[in-house]
Each structure stands twice: as C-alpha cells, then as structure tokens.
Amino acid sequence: MTQTISINDSQRLQLQPLEVPNRLLLGPGPSNAHPAVLQAMNTSPLGHLDPAFLALMDEIQSLLRYVWQTENPLTIAVSGTGSAAMEATIANAVEPGDVVLIGVAGYFGNRLVDMAGRYGADVRTITKPWGQVFSLAELRTALETHRPAILALVHAETSTGARQPLEGVGELCREFGTLLLIDTVTSLGGVPIFLDAWGVDLAYSCSQKGLGCSPGASPFTMSPRAMEKLQKRSTKVANWYLDMNLLAKYWGSERVYHHTAPINLYYGLREALRLIAEEGLANCWQRHQKNVEYLWQRLEEIGLSLHVEKEYRLPTLTTVRIPAGVDGKAIARQLLIEHNIEVGGGLGELAGQVWRVGLMGYNSRPESVDRLIEALEQVLPKQ
Amino acid sequence: MTQTISINDSQRLQLQPLEVPNRLLLGPGPSNAHPAVLQAMNTSPLGHLDPAFLALMDEIQSLLRYVWQTENPLTIAVSGTGSAAMEATIANAVEPGDVVLIGVAGYFGNRLVDMAGRYGADVRTITKPWGQVFSLAELRTALETHRPAILALVHAETSTGARQPLEGVGELCREFGTLLLIDTVTSLGGVPIFLDAWGVDLAYSCSQKGLGCSPGASPFTMSPRAMEKLQKRSTKVANWYLDMNLLAKYWGSERVYHHTAPINLYYGLREALRLIAEEGLANCWQRHQKNVEYLWQRLEEIGLSLHVEKEYRLPTLTTVRIPAGVDGKAIARQLLIEHNIEVGGGLGELAGQVWRVGLMGYNSRPESVDRLIEALEQVLPKQ
Secondary structure (H helix, E strand, O other), X not given: OOOOOOOOOOOOOXXXXXXXXXXXXXXXXXXXXXXXXXXXXXXXXXXXXXXXXXXXXXXXXXHHHHHHOOOOOEEEEXXXXXXXXXXXXXXXXXXXXXXXXXXXOOHHHHHHHHHHHHOOOEEEEEEOOEOEOOOXXXXXXXXXXXXXXXXXXXXXXXXXXXXOOOXXXXXXXXXXXXXXXXXXXXXOOOOOOOHHHHOOOEEEOOOOOOOOOOOOOEEEEEOHHHHHHHHOOOXXXXXXXXXXXXXXXXXXXXXXXXXXXXXXXXXXXXXXHHHHHHHOHHHHHHHHHHXXXXXXXXXXXXXXXXXXXXXXXXXXXXXXXXXXXXXXXXXXXXXXXXXXXXXXXXXXXXXXXXXXXXXXXXXXXXXXXXXXXXXXXXXXXXX | OXXXXXXXXXXXXXXXXXXXXXXXXXXXXXXXOOHHHHHHHOOOOOOOOOHHHHHHXXXXXXXXXXXXXXXXXXXXXXXXOHHHHHHHHHHXXXXXXXXXXXXXXXXXXXXXXXXXXXXXXXXXXXXXXXOEOOOHHHHHHHHHHHOOOEEEEEOEEOOOXXXXXXOOHHHHHHHOOOEEEEEOOOOOOOOOOOOOOOOOOEEEOOOOOOOOOOOOOXXXXXXXXXXXXXHOOOOOOOOOOOOXXXXXXXXXXXOOOOOOOOHHXXXXXXXXXXXXXXXXXXXHHHHHHHHHHHHHHHHHHOOOXXXXXXXXXXXXXXXXXOOOOOXXXXXXXXXXXXXXXXXXXXOHHHOOXXXXXXXXXXXXXXXXXXXXXXXXXXXXXXO
C-alpha cells in the first residue's frame, strides 16, 4: 500500500450514534413502517444470488401480484424509490417518437410529462384543475384526437388527494391499440385496485405508503402486451439500471446477475406484504376507508373543509383546505416541532391552499386520527 | 368504496415471519453490515423534508467527502445500489456524440461501455486481459488517439481483484481537456483514495462493501469541472431519477423535493460513515491491508495461488485460482450450505477459473480469514 498523500480531516465529523425524534408521519409519505417491518430489516444480509434470497424474491413477486390483483409474470420490486419505478415504466414502454398521452391534474402528472420527454416521447396532455378527475367520455375524445401508443394516468394523485376512476379505461385503450400506464404510488395497499380486470398494462408504486414498509424498493409490473412492445423495440432501453430485459433475467428463472439488490429492504418489503396477506386485501382496503371516513368527520367537526369532492376522495390521502387567514406553513411546523406529527403542504396549484394528510398502511388507525385532531385543536387559532 | 370485482387469492401466500440463514458474506459483495448499522436502520422514519433528516443528509455529505478525500460540493448518496450511482455518472456527464474512452479489463469496464452507449456516447475502448491494469504510457497513447471528452477507469475491478493505479492520470486528462470518471465500488473505505489529489472528476461507489453498510444508498460525487459540463448541456439529462440538476437542489441549500429518499438506509449509511470517522480513514485502510495480507498468506499455506500480481492486488477483493481438477462451483456451494460462508465465482474471462473472496468493511477481520480457511480445508479435496 503506497500512501504518500496526507489525509485531509476537514470533513471528518465526530458524531454520536443516531438519535432522531419519534414522529407520527401523517403527510403524503413516507408513513411510519410497521414495527415488524423495521425488525425484519434488522436481519443478517444474504447475498443477492443466495438460494434463500432468490426464494424470498419469489415470495415478493407473488405477494405483489396479490396486492395489485394481477397475474403479470413480470411483477417485481425495483431497487429505488417510487420515482425510479415510475421511470422504469416510461423507460421500458416508450420508444423515441411514440405518442404518449398523459392526464395531468396534479404534480405527478407533470412529472410523467417531464420523464416521457426525456425518453424521446411525443408528449400530449389533457388537463384538469388540481383535485378533479377525467371522465370516460373525456378520455375517449382525447384518444380519438391523439391516437397514442400509451395513455398514462395517475390513479391516486398524491398532490391533490383525488382518485381517478379506471373502470372502462382499459377497454377504451384496447379499442385504440393503446397501452394503459398507471401511477398507483398512493393507492397500492390502501385503495381497491384490480389491474387485470381494469386492463392496465404498466403500473408502479412505492413501498412506504399503503404497504407500510420503508422506502427504497418499489413495485413495478407490466402486462404481456407491454412486454411484447418491449421485445419488439428497435433501440435498447435508454436506462441500464431499469432495463426490464435485464431485470427479467434476474427475477425470472435464469437468475442472471444484474445489480446487487437492496437486501434488507427486500426483507422489509416481504414482511409488509406478508402482513397484508395475513390481514386480507379486502380487510386492508376497508380499514383504510373506515379510518379516513373517521378523519373526514373529525376534521369537519373542528370546522375544516376538504378539497376533493367526496366521490373521488382517496382513502389514503386527504387534502384539507387551509382556513382563510391561517398560515398553513406555520401550523404544519408547529405540528411537527411541538407535537411530533408531520403533515404535508400543498404543491403547485394547491401551494398555500391545503394541507395533505395521509393515513396509510400501519398509520391508518383511529389513534392516528385522534392524535392529529387533538394537536390541531391546540395549534389552530380559536374561532 | 365501490368494489364489485371479487378478489383473486391465487397469489396470496401464507408465510411465516422471515427466517434466513446467518451467512458470513466473503464474496464480492454485499458484505455483512456492521451490527450497529442494522440497528440504526431499525429507527423510526422521518419525512424526507424534516429538518432532522436534512441535518442527517448534511452529515452524510461531509463524511462521504472525508472517505473519498474530496471537497466536491456535490457529494451525495444516490437512492439506489452502486449500479445506479454508476449510471448517474454516465447520465450526467455524457451528451449524445461525446467521445467516451473506457478502460476495459473486467466485467465492470464492459458495463460502463453498455451504459455509455445507451446515453448516446461515441464509445471507444482500450482493453487488457482480466486481472491486469493500464500503465500511464498506455493511457497517454489512448488519449492522444481518441481525444475523449471523458476517460472512464475502474479503480477496483470487482470481477478481477485488480487495482488500477491512478497517480498521474488526472494530470494527463487535464492535458487533453478530458474528464476523469472512476469506479470506486470495491475500493471506497478499503483502499486508499485521494479523489482531489488525483484530479478525479466523477466517481461512484456502493454502501455494502468497504463502508460496511447495507446496499441501496450509493455514493456519488462530481467535481466543479464536471458540474460545469453539466450546466452547459444543450439537452436535458436523459434520466429523471438521477438528474444532478434536480438532486443538487434537494441535497443543497434549496431543499426542493425531488423524490422520497430511502430514509432508513440513510440512517444506516450515516452510522457506517460515523464508524469509519471514529476509526480514522488511515486506520481503516491499514486494517483492510493487514487482514488481506493475512488471507493471502493463509491461502498460499493451504496450496492455493492468487490470480493478480501482488503489486496490483486489491485489499478488499482477492481472486483465488481454482486448482486443476477442482469443481469451483461445487466447492462454493459446499461453503455456503455446509459452512454458511459465501464466496463468489468468476465472471466473463475468469468464469470457472477463480473464486472471488472479499474482506470488506466489517468483514475485514482476522476471524473471517480463519473461518474461511478452516472451511476450505474441510471442503477442498486432499492433495
């Protein structure tokens, strides 16, 4: 070992072991992981080609199919957060020049626009005010106008709390030879989803919301129709890390090394999915619905109003209007610092107008609602 | 909640909580994380914009600068495994048409070739038999011939166990107006690195080797020179998730939301880096060197020989020649199943010819060597 240069200690911080405040995360995500999930992550790692780890990957695949209600063979967890899984759908489905039609009624619709553009798509958009959703008739008109290769919709718009109905959209897409891509980041595990029955071709999600896991390993799935488009590409997928041709060989029977998986996160994801299978998907969805209805009732009781029309409200994320004259940021800061409760602020069109309150996964419990309402009563100005 | 479709339970596995074998990971990575790192990961999550989390991100940035010996302002952890950080260097540095010269003397050199091609680079290569390294004279000739915008070299070739000397390469690159990009996946934390003194412009690594963390949050750094090239781009970075224009606004003072960070992995990374700062970088490097020399001695004592010339051997990863007539795969499998020890097999040119033995991070201890040698003595055919 030759070492003739002297070591620069200017960035050598002397730190104590980690101590962080214990927050109740009721923002748009992350939510608190289930304690059993964190415990599972604290397990000795395996190699990414260890037979015991490959068996665990198979379990994750099955359980992801269960929570998404799909039989898609290629249903995996991407080694990154939800945005990486989002990019994986775009990178694999879009070829340069493809017309991609995107429904934009919030921040994450805009993100899809940005991403699709980077992969050379001919991007078209339809828009709605933030908090509203598209009707089937509006989607039909847009498909007739643009004849896209792909239609991308956000099932659960994290920036607005609105749920885009998807019944009938898959049939419509098949009429036009269009692939249907949907964002289920804030719906998977907490909102009824039937990917196959709805005819969805590509979907992505995250681990730290409805699934009650820690962030960093993110669900991805593609249908045989989408797989066929991938196999017919004339160009390589313009992203090595997220190339499903390569990932399918690692997650499938060939077990060809691609990259080192985030082992301990997969332990956590398996545990989170195992807990949902134990609870049962219908029970899990009903729990989210019941607790959010309790939240809505309590919020209205203390004089707050909700941004999204009741029919389209998400059970996982609620946008609450900031009352006139109230400093929304200051209230959120007080909740965080004085009460250890995180809620989110508004983004884009809704900046300064709403708080975003999540009740997702492990945090979807009546106690979460009670703690929030109690704190809100203390920090909100008396009327 | 409308739910008229019945739930398909065919993929609803009924599983027990996770139980995995307790392996000693002496392959090319992942290595066992330090127990304090796993413990830190089992901490209640914070939101990705929580002031307490932002402070932790700053600590990670400083400590990454320390272990890399750089003052680069943009020194962060990418939310993915080492391959994502590798792709981040390529995606941000390469514009379509750029000449990128890559030194290929192993598997990871070839991976750089694949990635650079996907981002539209005009890729040129120089090659060496796997296990050898490039001389300064060879690099000069190649720079004269190709006049590349970027020279990419693998400091520690994980597939061969060879260490590419980098002294003088940065000066050479400056002569030709070339950016120097290096892979430090298997060197960071275990092999002396002086990024600034060596004039390196872009580097990436992983968390689960020399740093002794769990995989999934991966070091990335770029110099002001590389940053300048990024700012002058005429095209958007062709990768949203890894776009440093956006990530710099989250990790820098602006704190603009980009994506949800893998919170608990950052807890682990902070702890892993904290432990190295406590031990001291020089001590940490010396520990790796001392333990690997003990490994080499013990391997030779039991009649095995090493693939790489001593001067260029990595302290983190050793390639051991499989003796004639021995089934390398069967031996590795016996080590795993009977002794709970993982070692790696050969890749590419070295497939079937070597085992790869890692002594990295927490696993770089004399006890690891003793356990491996004892097991090898039992599973290797008697001479």
